[in-house]
Amino acid sequence: MTPADSDGDPTAEGGHDAVPATGVETGAGAGKRRSWPLYEVFVRGRRGLNHVHVGSLHAADAEMALHNARDLYTRRNEGVSIWVVLADDITASSPAEKDPFFAPAGDKVYRHPTFYVIPEEVPHL
Amino acid sequence: MSTADLEQGFAATISADQRIEPRDWMPEAYRRTLIRQIAQHAHSEIIGMQPEGNWILRAPSLRRKAILIAKVQDEAGHGLYLYAAAETLGVDREALTEKLIESRQKYSSIFNYPTLSFADIGVIGWLVDGAAICNQVPLCRCSYGPYARAMIRICKEESFHQRQGFELLLAMVNGSDAQREMVQESTNRWWWPTVMMFGPPDDDSPNTAQSMEWGIKRHTNDELRQRFVDMAVPQAAALGVSLPDPELVWNEERKAHDYGDPDWEEFKAVVAGAGPTNAQRVARRRRAHENGAWVREAAQAYADKQAARAAGRKDCEVAA
Numbered sequence: 333m334t335p336a337d338s339d340g341d342p343t344a345e346g347g348h349d350a351v352p353a354t355g356v357e358t359g360a361g362a363g364k365r366r367s368w369p370l371y372e373v374f375v376r377g378r379r380g381l382n383h384v385h386v387g388s389l390h391a392a393d394a395e396m397a398l399h400n401a402r403d404l405y406t407r408r409n410e411g412v413s414i415w416v417v418l419a420d421d422i423t424a425s426s427p428a429e430k431d432p433f434f435a436p437a438g439d440k441v442y443r444h445p446t447f448y449v450i451p452e453e454v455p456h457l
Numbered sequence: 458m459s460t461a462d463l464e465q466g467f468a469a470t471i472s473a474d475q476r477i478e479p480r481d482w483m484p485e486a487y488r489r490t491l492i493r494q495i496a497q498h499a500h501s502e503i504i505g506m507q508p509e510g511n512w513i514l515r516a517p518s519l520r521r522k523a524i525l526i527a528k529v530q531d532e533a534g535h536g537l538y539l540y541a542a543a544e545t546l547g548v549d550r551e552a553l554t555e556k557l558i559e560s561r562q563k564y565s566s567i568f569n570y571p572t573l574s575f576a577d578i579g580v581i582g583w584l585v586d587g588a589a590i591c592n593q594v595p596l597c598r599c600s601y602g603p604y605a606r607a608m609i610r611i612c613k614e615e616s617f618h619q620r621q622g623f624e625l626l627l628a629m630v631n632g633s634d635a636q637r638e639m640v641q642e643s644t645n646r647w648w649w650p651t652v653m654m655f656g657p658p659d660d661d662s663p664n665t666a667q668s669m670e671w672g673i674k675r676h677t678n679d680e681l682r683q684r685f686v687d688m689a690v691p692q693a694a695a696l697g698v699s700l701p702d703p704e705l706v707w708n709e710e711r712k713a714h715d716y717g718d719p720d721w722e723e724f725k726a727v728v729a730g731a732g733p734t735n736a737q738r739v740a741r742r743r744r745a746h747e748n749g750a751w752v753r754e755a756a757q758a759y760a761d762k763q764a765a766r767a768a769g770r771k772d773c774e775v776a777a
Contacts, residue, residue, distance in 0.1 A: 367549070367550070367551045367753075368753070368756070368757065370544070387538060387541050387606075387607070387610075388541045388544070388545075389537065389541060390550065392753075392756035392757050392759065392760035393756075393759075393760035393763060393764070396756060396760070403534075404534055404537055404538075407527075407530065407531070407534065408614075424480070426480070427478065427480045427481050427482075
């Protein structure tokens with residue numbers, strides 16, 4: 333039982349919502365069905381900037397994903413270029429291992445310019 | 458790592474006001490609360506297209522029609538941002554839609570009221586979207602990263618919704634007597650359902666404490682409702698309309714408005730499915746979903762065919 337399941341009263345939890353939290357299914361645990369695959373969307377806001385992850389969407393194929401991404405994420409000229417990538421094709425580091433994974437950078441203070449003490453009167457350093 | 462370690466890590470992230478991201482460990486109750494809240498929020502955006510879509514064909518000018526279409530498109534977009542955020546928690550969008558059309562998940566009670574005149578389009582923008590903004594701005598700092606990021610996008614667009622509504626009403630109150638009466642009549646109908654959008658009063662809202670502890674919710678229902686009422690009063694004055702609450706009065710001591718209690722019995726009845734349009738909203742959503750099935754299947758068949766052809770070409774290249 334979650335706290336939200338524990339009584340019969342409606343609550344306003346978010347957004348437009350004043351919604352009941354009891355007797356309402358979450359959908360968690362439902363089996364995956366064969367629906368359009370998930371694409372992650374990256375948008376370049378303007379020339380000179382990197383593509384940045386903006387969200388995801390479903391589409392039957394990559395071309396449809398591009399068109400849907402345009403309609404969903406750039407309705408107000410937010411981009412000049414879009415990448416779509418199948419979510420299943422992304423390889424990611426594991427959050428559970430983040431400490432050991434990033435440990436090699438943890439103890440190398442000499443990689444930062446502030447590590448080096450230079451007399452204040454020396455210019456342009 | 459033991460469960461205790463995982464719980465401690467989660468609590469530390471929350472208390473440092475950092476965001477929880479999809480692949481982080483999280484308590485099952487946190488995950489389920491978020492899925493329910495984000496799904497209900499997404500459903501509200503999608504169902505919210507109906508009362509406004511009702512007026513696209515009858516908008517009084519091309520300008521108003523174009524604005525209304527853009528707004529309804531935004532509602533669809535907001536629904537999709539939110540379904541995408543819900544999917545990061547391990548649910549399937551298709552499954553959520555099925556739960557909506559089988560009435561196993563809910564949406565905001567406000568969309569179970571009908572839009573009876575074109576003034577309603579303005580009042581929805583002004584009051585309903587205004588209330589939504591009060592609710593949504595704090596959600597931009599929600600502890601769950603994908604939800605917070607979706608809310609940032611939504612809030613930016615919501616501001617257009619509120620302003621277009623207010624501008625529409627300004628045009629009407631500067632028009633004929635009949636138009637002014639329409640605005641007043643519409644305001645009278647929508648005021649109380651809007652005040653109810655923030656949910657039951659704090660002493661009747663037992664889940665608030667847990668949601669606030671988790672950083673999902675940042676303010677109580679009554680805090681947000683007060684903020685909304687204080688914002689709406691001067692806006693109503695600017696329009697020259699009255700708000701239908703005889704107890705609404707400035708309290709100099711609190712530096713805030715006192716206001717009356719909405720009819721919470723009505724609220725509970727509407728949430729339970731007895732609102733004026735509950736059945737129609739869900740039936741239409743179901744019809745749209747079922748009528749769209751062949752489109753989804755055809756697009757999939759086309760994609761499969763193209764993929765097979767591409768694979769065939771590759772085989773030929775290898776053979777050559």
